[in-house]
Amino acid sequence: MATKIFIVDDHYMVIEGIRSILQEEKSIEWMGHASTAASCLAFLQKQQPDIILMDINLPDMSGIDLCKEVREKYPSTFIVGLSTFNQQSFIQRMMENGASGYVLKNATQEELMEAFQTVLKGKVYLSDDVSQTLRKNADAQIPVLTRREKEVLELIAEGLTNIEIASRLFISTTTVDTHRKNLLAKFDVRNTAALVKYAMLHKLI
Amino acid sequence: MATKIFIVDDHYMVIEGIRSILQEEKSIEWMGHASTAASCLAFLQKQQPDIILMDINLPDMSGIDLCKEVREKYPSTFIVGLSTFNQQSFIQRMMENGASGYVLKNATQEELMEAFQTVLKGKVYLSDDVSQTLRKNADAQIPVLTRREKEVLELIAEGLTNIEIASRLFISTTTVDTHRKNLLAKFDVRNTAALVKYAMLHKLI
DNA sequence: ATATCCCTCCTCTTTTTCAGTGATTTTATT
């Protein structure tokens, strides 16, 4: 039985590329593609592929969040993350949300096929570059932020002062200050500038 | 005579996608592709295509800088920027550096062909989404930074204080402060946090 | 029930940034 593959990516060129790569593979059944998270979810209500190749940058929802939702609703469908970004923060969060693999958009046909075979066995597939990135930054785990910390972080990055943030969130300025200090500690940085850079780098804001 | 096309992009899937899209076009001659700026420049020493489709994210050099270099050395070759990012900062800087067009990676075959035809006539082609983005942010031009301002900005984002930056650059702290103030003014922001966010957003650091 | 995490609030001191003005010297550019 052929493996049913579905793609979620908003770039026509990438879709065409994958289609062209998989065309001659007899063991693959191309089920189609979606360019938004919404249309992906709509498709899944009718049919379930074996594997979804999922871009992490989608117009309506983050692929990272979509991954979580799909895994919860359709646990029998495996998800392989697909991205141009070889960054541990993305990979880590994608895997945390139930992805079975992660490949980059420069993956070859062989890599892609190997990823599918590995994932179907219930194992995890990471391309060489990706697993290298993970190993390299094994110590530098991205910190997990609380709901409040995220809110404060976003307002900080927008340029608001503690006083302004406090009045926006209806809390005391000292509380905002505490959150700020916790953020600095979690990210292991010395000041706001480095904090914002770090957060932007890992797409936390 | 067929139009000679060359692609610079480090993503195999995108290359395959474009090749597949252009395959049936008789008017197009596919000259090949490069996945790094270096191999692109090496190729150009031997052959000159009519149009280069150039990704702005390359492993060894920014496509924006590569664009400038190629335009200076080979003025008869037109360049069309290619990116997933529909951001005015990228588009603007690409065009400033001599690109004749800018298309997104979700461009259709028709758009691509239209882009080529327009560019060959010496005109500028921007896909609908892109020109819309430019119009929308016509007022919010990204500021041009001086060499020193860039240096200071980078050190600020790394979390250094004025005193540290001063000693790193062998200048007075008041000078650093002046650069800092100029940066805030140019970006029209109130503090470091917003400055760093803005700079990261537009990939200036 | 008790341990843990999150959110909340407080004081005090030191350091850094922000705002406003003004000015001199280099370095390009025409």
Add this chain to the structure above:
DNA sequence: AATAAAATCACTGAAAAAGAGGAGGGATAT
């Protein structure tokens, strides 16, 4: 050689953030 742009330095005062420490209440999970 003239002009413009960039880089350099300085002073003052106000505002904000960073550093250190302590503390209580509420939710949740084991």
